[in-house]
Amino acid sequence: xxxxxxxxxxxxxxxxxxxxxxxxxxxxxxxxxxxxxxxxxxxxxxxxxxxxxxxxxxxxxxxxxxxxxxxxxxxxxxxxxxxxxxxxxxxxxxxxxxxxxxxxxxxxxxxxxxxxxxxxxxxxxxxxxxxxxxxxxxxxxxxxxxxxxxxxxxxxxxxxxxxxxxxxxxxxxxxxxxxxxxxxxxxxxxxxxxxxxxxxxxxxxxxxxxxxxxxxxxxxxxxxxxxxxxxxxxxxxxxxxxxxxxxxxxxxxxxxxxxxxxxxxxxxxxxxxxxxxxxxxxxxxxx
Numbered sequence: 001x002x003x004x005x006x007x008x009x010x011x012x013x014x015x016x017x018x019x020x021x022x023x024x025x026x027x028x029x030x031x032x033x034x035x036x037x038x039x040x041x042x043x044x045x046x047x048x049x050x051x052x053x054x055x056x057x058x059x060x061x062x063x064x065x066x067x068x069x070x071x072x073x074x075x076x077x078x079x080x081x082x083x084x085x086x087x088x089x090x091x092x093x094x095x096x097x098x099x100x101x102x103x104x105x106x107x108x109x110x111x112x113x114x115x116x117x118x119x120x121x122x123x124x125x126x127x128x129x130x131x132x133x134x135x136x137x138x139x140x141x142x143x144x145x146x147x148x149x150x151x152x153x154x155x156x157x158x159x160x161x162x163x164x165x166x167x168x169x170x171x172x173x174x175x176x177x178x179x180x181x182x183x184x185x186x187x188x189x190x191x192x193x194x195x196x197x198x199x200x201x202x203x204x205x206x207x208x209x210x211x212x213x214x215x216x217x218x219x220x221x222x223x224x225x226x227x228x229x230x231x232x233x234x235x236x237x238x239x240x241x242x243x244x245x246x247x248x249x250x251x252x253x254x255x256x257x258x259x260x261x262x263x264x265x266x267x268x269x270x271x272x273x274x275x276x277x278x279x280x281x282x283x284x285x286x287x
Contacts, residue, residue, distance in 0.1 A: 050237075087119065088194070127259065156282050160279075189206070
């Protein structure tokens with residue numbers, strides 16, 4: 001591979017992916033019960049979700065500057081070209097920290113060839129950007145080709161997601177506690193999406209069946225060439241619902257390629273157990 005691809009744990013790809021595709025993994029941090037862990041490497045998402053169910057409120061923070069420095073110096077010393085696809089700058093300070101550390105490392109290693117990309121994506125939305133870039137890198141594509149592919153995927157990535165319990169968003173200050181209480185009593189399921197890297201409420205629906213029906217309608221409205229895409233579904237410790245969504249999408253669009261994985265703590269600590277998130281392109285991918 002001529003180009004080294006890097007990403008952080010907010011991309012929510014399976015850990016096996018990084019080794020199999022030679023992608024460098026950078027963990028964000030999770031604070032639970034006063035202990036700081038590396039997301040996925042030091043603490044498993046299921047443990048975080050279980051803690052949340054028991055009333056605990058884990059905190060998250062960006063990747064350590066020391067981790068960035070070590071990885072960036074290793075790239076500089078190897079003389080390789082690298083591209084880091086980072087968690088949306090609207091949702092984390094990780095992108096800004098990476099840029100700052102790269103600039104410091106370049107003072108010592110002026111030849112460092114490292115692009116840092118604000119994916120404007122979350123969870124497997126960013127994961128799909130990384131997956132496509134890694135595939136090109138493994139096939140020997142040059143920097144210009146990979147950068148073009150990354151830009152295409154970022155510009156056309158759709159995020160649709162819901163949470164099972166509004167209380168978790170209330171704990172994090174995303175909605176009022178009164179709204180969470182009313183939503184819980186009425187079985188309200190919020191549907192959200194991402195605009196320019198920010199989480200934006202889209203609609204409120206009552207019940208899981210109406211929610212899934214609306215998601216399928218939105219895929220018809222927004223998706224293109226879904227039968228030829230890799231569609232991604234991430235979930236907050238709720239594989240059963242994720243597989244229900246997968247089956248509905250298969251039946252409706254003929255999609256055959258999926259990535260399904262648990263949401264990591266970096267995002268799951270805010271959205272909570274029972275979150276379901278869907279990712280696809282609104283323009284047919286280049287084949």
